[in-house]
Amino acid sequence: MSYLIGKDMCGGYGGADILRGCTVAVDKGEIAVVVGPNGAGKSTAMKAMFGMLNLREGSVMLGEQDITRLSPQKRVKEGMAFVPQTSNVFVGMTVQENLEMGAYIREDDFTETMEHVFELFPALKEKRDQPAGELSGGQRQQVAVGRALMTTPKVLMLDEPTAGVSPIVMDELFDRIIEIKKTGIAILMVEQNARQALSIADKGYVLVTGENRFTDTGEALLASPEVRKSFLGG
Amino acid sequence: MATDFLNALILLANFVIVPGVAYGSQLALGALGITLVYAVLRFANFAHSDTMAFGTMSTVLITWWFQSLGISFGPLPTALLALPFAIIITIGVVLITDRTVYRFYRSKRSSPAIFVIASIGVMFLMNGLVRFIIGPDDQRFVDGERFIITARNFKKMTGLDEGLAIKVTQGLTIVIAVILVIALFWFLNRTRSGKAMRAYSDNEDLALLSGIDPERVVMVTWIITAALMTIAGTLYGLDKSFKPFTYFNLLLPFFAAAIVGGIGQPVGAIIGGYVIAFSEVSITYAYKKFLKYLVADDWAPEGLVQLLSTDYKFAVSFIILVVVLLIRPTGIIRGKVV
Numbered sequence: 001m002s003y004l005i006g007k008d009m010c011g012g013y014g015g016a017d018i019l020r021g022c023t024v025a026v027d028k029g030e031i032a033v034v035v036g037p038n039g040a041g042k043s044t045a046m047k048a049m050f051g052m053l054n055l056r057e058g059s060v061m062l063g064e065q066d067i068t069r070l071s072p073q074k075r076v077k078e079g080m081a082f083v084p085q086t087s088n089v090f091v092g093m094t095v096q097e098n099l100e101m102g103a104y105i106r107e108d109d110f111t112e113t114m115e116h117v118f119e120l121f122p123a124l125k126e127k128r129d130q131p132a133g134e135l136s137g138g139q140r141q142q143v144a145v146g147r148a149l150m151t152t153p154k155v156l157m158l159d160e161p162t163a164g165v166s167p168i169v170m171d172e173l174f175d176r177i178i179e180i181k182k183t184g185i186a187i188l189m190v191e192q193n194a195r196q197a198l199s200i201a202d203k204g205y206v207l208v209t210g211e212n213r214f215t216d217t218g219e220a221l222l223a224s225p226e227v228r229k230s231f232l233g234g
Numbered sequence: 235m236a237t238d239f240l241n242a243l244i245l246l247a248n249f250v251i252v253p254g255v256a257y258g259s260q261l262a263l264g265a266l267g268i269t270l271v272y273a274v275l276r277f278a279n280f281a282h283s284d285t286m287a288f289g290t291m292s293t294v295l296i297t298w299w300f301q302s303l304g305i306s307f308g309p310l311p312t313a314l315l316a317l318p319f320a321i322i323i324t325i326g327v328v329l330i331t332d333r334t335v336y337r338f339y340r341s342k343r344s345s346p347a348i349f350v351i352a353s354i355g356v357m358f359l360m361n362g363l364v365r366f367i368i369g370p371d372d373q374r375f376v377d378g379e380r381f382i383i384t385a386r387n388f389k390k391m392t393g394l395d396e397g398l399a400i401k402v403t404q405g406l407t408i409v410i411a412v413i414l415v416i417a418l419f420w421f422l423n424r425t426r427s428g429k430a431m432r433a434y435s436d437n438e439d440l441a442l443l444s445g446i447d448p449e450r451v452v453m454v455t456w457i458i459t460a461a462l463m464t465i466a467g468t469l470y471g472l473d474k475s476f477k478p479f480t481y482f483n484l485l486l487p488f489f490a491a492a493i494v495g496g497i498g499q500p501v502g503a504i505i506g507g508y509v510i511a512f513s514e515v516s517i518t519y520a521y522k523k524f525l526k527y528l529v530a531d532d533w534a535p536e537g538l539v540q541l542l543s544t545d546y547k548f549a550v551s552f553i554i555l556v557v558v559l560l561i562r563p564t565g566i567i568r569g570k571v572v
Binding site for chain 1: 430
């Protein structure tokens, strides 16, 4: 049993279902990557698992708990964190204030967590008093991930964290994500850069039209001729 | 020659600078309320100035009651003692309005246009309520000392021909405005609730993902706005007089100030308040006497050298508003337009 499981998920935004019985799961200390062509329902699956979309069928389990009906805010309290693809920082607030807002629900002292985030992303420490809106794209993503880490979540969900950043920045961000994984957090992410993402993935899901097409380790998917031919461009 | 120059300066200070700063502070406090509601609730609150009239009316009634009991505040106006009670009443009324009107549209995620129209409804309601309770007439409720410095004492002290009078109400307006602005910025930048308010205004969805409770943010915003408008209204009423229709008319300069400064930006609202106030006061002031001090006698102007009659002072805010919207719609400090 994995720590977070979205099982047989069906649902959409009203009208036809976008998710048609797909299953996505991730365990602690593991990176699971969801890839697939445009319109496959990757982001929708993420939203459903975070409670931003109501499921018509299927369930979401966190540990032993059924969280299918919990609101996103309640899921945050249960130890889940989500980094949206766009507008994922408070642009008018400083880097430090962004991190403080990430820790909003915490009543205890969070200076240690903030130090951890600054260790992970040293560039942010230097720019802690700058508005997040003035940072480069890559650093903004760091703020976004840092904000999500401030609740010390057990599950970190990332919706296309490398969209629109340069290859160098992308590599660095993936390195950091591996570091985060090593602290025992379950990481689930959707990625457009499928090849690179699968290369760091413990588990990979290829979704097509809302259904699981292939599920295997990242390595095996990268090696599979079928996956290569249809999704990775040969 | 030097005394002529000093006289000219004092004349200007007495009729333009001191009234301008006081009026600007009143506008700044009003515009701050409009900007906060816009930033957090994302709509232009047309009921602002009429709710301000309601708050001021509460102050007036409590002041009268205190006066009848023989309570006074020495040299300061009794209204200052009544103010905290009036603020509490206004907060109550504003929160009831939010619960009965705006919350419904918030839960439906209505567009800002619907909120604006709802706020116009609230405006008419407040408008009627105030006239029903206190009537449409001019009410004076100021007591205590009238002047910090009178023109006569100033002349005696300095030996100049021109006097500088500073009213107690003007001094109070400026001191209270400075304290309130410092307190507000401290709240927004240093406290957890204040930061949550800014975060919610900045990015609503991300604020929700961070576990910030939107209803709490909205409530805090209304409480601050209600306090600001009751204080601004009371200061304006003390400085001039309380008449419901005048308060309704203040809506235009308030919006002009908020938009000129950059709507949704508290610093902008303050800058905008002074820009509008000084434009109004300096354009409607007759410069004849001022120029007489500065130029040779036979150059003295014959006319009043008044750019615009005071009857047209609202045209000033209106023109500034239109020009800003045409040339720089985001305002002086880049505000956000929903």
